[in-house]
Amino acid sequence: MPTIRPARHKDIVRILALYDELVIVRSDVERTCQPSRAEYESILDRIQSVPGFQLLVIEDDGQVVGLMELLIMPNLSHNALPWALIEGLIIDSRYRRKGLGGTLVRYAIDKAREAGCYKIELSSNKKRFEAHAFYRSLGFEDAALGFRFYF
Numbered sequence: 001m002p003t004i005r006p007a008r009h010k011d012i013v014r015i016l017a018l019y020d021e022l023v024i025v026r027s028d029v030e031r032t033c034q035p036s037r038a039e040y041e042s043i044l045d046r047i048q049s050v051p052g053f054q055l056l057v058i059e060d061d062g063q064v065v066g067l068m069e070l071l072i073m074p075n076l077s078h079n080a081l082p083w084a085l086i087e088g089l090i091i092d093s094r095y096r097r098k099g100l101g102g103t104l105v106r107y108a109i110d111k112a113r114e115a116g117c118y119k120i121e122l123s124s125n126k127k128r129f130e131a132h133a134f135y136r137s138l139g140f141e142d143a144a145l146g147f148r149f150y151f
């Protein structure tokens with residue numbers, strides 16, 4: 001039975017290995033700035049200290065096989081109802097198509113409902129067609145055109 005929990009310092013190496021599975025377009029700054037393990041641990045501490053923000057991992061047989069960031073944010077618009085964001089969802093390629101990604105997303109949806117959110121969004125690179133089909137299969141719909149600016 002998979003377990004979902006907040007990430008811990010001991011998970012950093014595994015988390016970074018999972019992120020390495022993604023083909024991420026990095027800016028020149030990102031390519032030259034590789035944080036140390038202590039810096040990653042400090043960043044994890046900062047993430048976990050922000051109210052409503054968690055880096056969550058999913059374990060299968062005691063091994064971290066996936067992760068996501070979940071942010072539940074207060075909001076003044078939409079009758080002051082909060083909203084939620086899923087970012088950085090990744091499942092180890094050896095564990096895909098076993099329901100673990102769906103388990104993580106449904107967990108996030110449940111947490112957003114519990115918090116009274118009026119919506120939950122997720123961010124996905126426009127080139128990840130397989131991921132888009134997965135999100136649609138969970139009931140997500142294409143909703144917006146997004147933009148970004150790299151430094």
